[in-house]
Amino acid sequence: MFSQLSRRPWLIAIAVSVVLVLWLLSGALLKTQETASADAPVQAPGLAKVEVQWLQASPMQREHVVQGQVEAWRRVELRSQISGTVIRLDQDKGSPVKQGQVLLSLSTDNRPAQLAKGEADVRQREADAKAAARLRERNMISTNELIRLQSELAKARAELDLARIQLSHTQITAPFAGMYEQRMVELGDFVQPGQSLLTLVDISLLKVSAQIAQQEVTQLTLGQPVKIELLDGRELQGELHFIAAAADPDSRSFRIEVKVDNAQALRLAGASATLHIQTGESLAQRISPALLSLDKAGRHGVKWVNEQQQVVFTPVQLISVDNQGAWVSGLPNKVALITLGQGFVEPGQQVISQLAKGSN
Structure with a gap:
């Protein structure tokens, strides 16, 4: 074979050229791989990834919303005193x-x-x-x-x-x-x-009674205005005139009564109603109710990521809920709320966070 290549020197030139091209290509490929490895972020093994959304607190009126019952102001059953x-x-x-x-x-x-x-x-x-x-x-x-x-x-x-x-x-x-x-x-x-x-009833005034949770009753004061929303959409204005001194032993909630003027003698006694009780202004964020979770103590809260990329659980107070979401207070004014993956991480855990799509 060597004697044949010696008689055909152009074959030797082609072979040498192929070897050189392969060597150059292998070197370029190796360099490309090294560069890509150097540019890639270093990821510690086992870190969970979560998506976050930055939320900024805004002022809003705190409001307790409870279901109640409209009652006559006075009701008496007259009985016979004689035969x-x-x-x-x-x-x-x-x-x-x-x-x-x-x-x-x-x-x-x-x-x-x-x-x-x-x-x-x-x-x-x-x-x-x-x-x-x-x-x-x-x-x-x-x-x-x-x-x-x-x-x-x-x-x-x-x-x-x-x-x-x-x-x-x-x-x-x-x-x-x-x-x-x-x-x-x-x-x-x-x-x-x-x-x-x-039976005789007095409906010149109405009272709307409801039960309010023990953690919320301290925020109420006698005389504060209350909005009453009826099932048909009508709204009445009243004022809080009674707060029970002791909680119901079964529900651990307190009975409250709202006095409502009924100059038109509307026949509302016995109807259901929703009470909207404003208790002042506070800073709050609107979140999806699906992001709420419970800690080991049974408190409602949400998970977010701090500057050290650690998961933090903060108990929150539910201010109000509507079709767009829930207003909660208790979080930092600006917080990176975990919107995806919160169910797979625990407080104190190190994570890799990235902004959710469409977030600023």
Whole structure:
């Protein structure tokens, strides 16, 4: 073979050229790989990657939103104090009534006679007591006799008062102005003491009651304005007039009541409503509720990345929730919130963060 190549020197030149080209290409490739390795970032093995979004806090009104129940300002169930027959329905149920107006009448039976007898007994006892007092001044009767007659007078007066009360109970009157809401008896019914007769409600004012969490009740003050949102979209304005001094033992929440003026006598008692209670301005960020998580103590919070590229968990307070997201407070004014991968990292863990697409 060598003798053949020696007779054809042009083949030697071609072979040498191919070797040189391959050597040059291998060197250039090696240099390219070294350059690429030098330019590539050094990544420690095992570091998790997360996406973050920078959030800046902005001022907003703190607001507690709770579900409540609209109630009549006053509601009373009137019961019979005596036995008797319903002889007259003085007012129709569903009608407005004034304080002191007769709503229903019961039979008087022998009560007028008992009243007349009581009045006569009192007149007789008064005359006896006066005569005895004059006789005592002349030492014509004993002190004990005078005291006995005076005691009989006092007893007669007490019986007269009782007869008057019994007779007054035959007419059921309105203890306050309101609406004749319900009647439990009909004309001719015989009723016993303690039996329910009718219901009277006062809706000139309304109260909206709700339960508020124990961690939020300290932010409330009596007299502060409250917006009431009804199911049909109407809004009413009221003020907080009652905060329970003790929490409900079962729910650990506090009952609150909001007073609402109802000059138009709107029939709202018994309806559901949403209470919006503003408690001042604070700095907050809007986040997706899906980014909220719980720590080992059961507190709501979010995870973010600090300057050392470490995961931090910060408990937050939920201020309000709407269709666009949740407003929370408690985070730094500017924070790199983890938006992707928060479920796979733990507080204190070193991570590699990168801005989420579309973030500034």
